Amino acid sequence: MEKKITVIVPATSANCGPGYDSLGLACDLYNEFTFEILEQPGFELEVIGEGEGRLRASGRNLAFLSFLKVWNEVNGAKIGLKVTMQNSIPLSRGLGSSSTAIVAGLTAANLLTGATLSKERLLDYATEIEGHPDNVAPAILGGITISYMDQQGAHSLRFVPQQELCFIAVVPDQPLSTHKARQAIPQQIPHVDAVFNASRTALYVGALLSGDYQYLSAALEDRLHQPYRMPLIPGMADVFSAAKANGAYGAIISGAGSTLMAYADPHKDCQKIASAMIEAFKNHGQNSKSHILKLDLEGAREK
16 A cells, blocks of 8 residues: 655635635645655654744644544554645635645545545535535635535535636735634625625626626625625725726635635736736735636646
């Protein structure tokens, strides 16, 4: 049996504007994880890049926890585990860094124990650990996912847009915890806002599947979570305006934030859009950096 494996997992952008806790997509920015089974019990961790000096080896670390969840069920033998992470995805910025650790552990353990678990089963495990499927689903499946929950667990429908898109992720220096971002959202919203978001979520999926991207500007609008999170991300309204003024279809909060992501035609000057968004952030005292991304179609996989 193999005792060492390396997997890569894509960054994800959940919500996609109006699809709160249901829509998500994978993009071509990756964290790489090497899992090595040790003869002696215990945990070892090496981190290169994002999170270096901050992440610790323990059974509560999501990469170790998720690996052992599958390993203990399928194999059951007591082991030690070394994890080496090469992280390119910033932490606490709404690009699914924690989901990559969960999905990496599950994927690696599944492959090392004979790949007996389906992606649907891995999605159930990942959702159980994460609490919701909107980030872990695209990390596992790639593409764009529509996820929902029922009594049997999590389910996701994966699809690929009719035409290519460019995603401009602008990451401010200021992190934003998911807990704080969720606390900002009221427990109840007006019925008219629920109707607004239902129409925009349907429009988002319809526009991408039909290729009628003229509707994307409206489809990216949201009243469910973004207006309430705006005070947590200084300059957000101006960054959104800068993206559209320079050729983007529109912009959204990626996940819980603080990353803001614009959608654009890849034939547009995506670097110009990124620069305008960075400048808008700077006008509000926020330094930021940009990633110009494409959709990842494969999801987590062995390197």
